[in-house]
Amino acid sequence: MKIDEVLERAHVVALPMAVKFRGVTTREALLIDGPQGWGEFAPFLEYGAEESANWLAAGLEAAFTGFPEKNRDRVAVNGTIPAVPAGKVPEIMDRYPGCTTFKIKVAEPGQTLADDISRVNAVREAVLATGRTPVLRVDANGGWSVEEAIAAAKVLMPLDYIEQPCATVEELKEVRMQLMRSGLFVRVAADESIRRAKDPYRVAELQAADVAVIKPAPLGGVRRVLELTQDLRDRHMDVTIASALDTAVGISMGLHAVAALPQITDDDELDVPPAAAGLATGSLFIEDVCAPRTITDGFLAVDNLTPDPDRLAALAATPARRDFWFDRVRECWQYL
Structure with missing residues (x-):
């Protein structure tokens, strides 16, 4: 897996919050359409690259490795x-x-x-x-x-x-x-x-x-x-x-x-x-x-939901925010 492949599979979205939560009114996330499913990378904005690298590792696990066997449904x-x-x-x-x-x-x-x-x-x-x-x-x-x-x-x-x-x-x-x-x-x-x-x-x-x-x-x-x-x-x-x-x-x-x-x-x-x-x-x-x-x-x-293409398009972040999240991935990559 290379970073270019991850970014090629990425969608950046901005979800409006129903109620202000943790000071957040819009939740941004980078979603990865991987071979094993969808992963998510969404560290809070105040987190630095080293701390955020765990979030990237979690998203990559979901997208490229998949989840362990279930013991309950x-x-x-x-x-x-x-x-x-x-x-x-x-x-x-x-x-x-x-x-x-x-x-x-x-x-x-x-x-x-x-x-x-x-x-x-x-x-x-x-x-x-x-x-x-x-x-x-x-x-x-x-x-x-x-x-x-x-x-x-x-x-x-x-x-x-x-x-x-x-x-x-x-x-x-x-x-x-x-x-x-x-x-x-x-x-x-x-x-x-x-x-x-x-x-x-x-x-x-x-x-x-x-x-x-x-x-x-x-x-x-x-x-x-x-x-x-x-x-x-x-x-x-x-x-x-x-x-x-x-x-x-x-x-x-x-x-x-x-x-x-x-x-x-x-x-x-x-x-x-x-x-x-x-x-x-x-x-x-x-x-x-x-x-x-x-x-x-x-x-x-317990499920694996697939994002709806129409929702992905409607909730897509602005190009500037997309670039911001792509840069976050690049910054975190060195800490994986």
């Missing part, structure tokens, strides 16, 4: 609630039929803890109204101090976990220790501290988190995710596989990662399914390169 998913007013929560939840696990964005700049409480309670009450038990995760994207994280956990619980409450691994460890000392059963999950770290195992070595949020694109692809997941499980960490604001093409990578996870059992020899994955993010886009995936009773089928 469908994947349980969580809904994602952006940092919207509580009154908008029901309409967003309607996009996730059958889901009882939800990830809720908190610690949004310009908002208050009271806003977070209202949003989380709106999700909790909506699930309870269906007669089912809510499983709620809150994601602060490193936006809290240790003290703010502890205070938030106390008023937001019960929670499955708080994801990346603080920016540093040391702060995550302190939050986890304080929660344990206080007798508060709220797990701590690490996302950026693994996804953007030179050493993704440091979180486990410092016992700074209970859960690792693993995203295939930033870590280099499905096979790398499977390797890392096994290593983290051996270190007594649970794993949630999630999207990095992927297009429909990138979501296929995440689905195949969950599908390829080995089946594990508990002490009673009962099967333990993978944690609900953060892969039902397609509704965050107004338009995507494929028809929307259907969530059925909280599950997505």
Whole structure:
């Protein structure tokens, strides 16, 4: 495989977001029509070439190598609630039929803890109204101090976990220790501290988190995710596989990662399914390169969607942005 072949197979698209997410209103991605399927290269714009090279490796794996064998044909998913007013929560939840696990964005700049409480309670009450038990995760994207994280956990619980409450691994460890000392059963999950770290195992070595949020694109692809997941499980960490604001093409990578996870059992020899994955993010886009995936009773089928040619044309980025993404590929190539 040579870089010229990759670029010849590439399509650059710009997808409008339904709701501002991570500060993004238009999601750009370079899609690769490879011999084994479609791959995606879409590192966030602030990422440098060395860090972005993992994203390129993941896209090349999907396009030129293909995915490992599946151990399951469908994947349980969580809904994602952006940092919207509580009154908008029901309409967003309607996009996730059958889901009882939800990830809720908190610690949004310009908002208050009271806003977070209202949003989380709106999700909790909506699930309870269906007669089912809510499983709620809150994601602060490193936006809290240790003290703010502890205070938030106390008023937001019960929670499955708080994801990346603080920016540093040391702060995550302190939050986890304080929660344990206080007798508060709220797990701590690490996302950026693994996804953007030179050493993704440091979180486990410092016992700074209970859960690792693993995203295939930033870590280099499905096979790398499977390797890392096994290593983290051996270190007594649970794993949630999630999207990095992927297009429909990138979501296929995440689905195949969950599908390829080995089946594990508990002490009673009962099967333990993978944690609900953060892969039902397609509704965050107004338009995507494929028809929307259907969530059925909280599950997505494991598939390989092929982008629609008309959608690719309609969503094509400007020539200037196409050149920008081609240059990013060239910059990252040296780090593969």
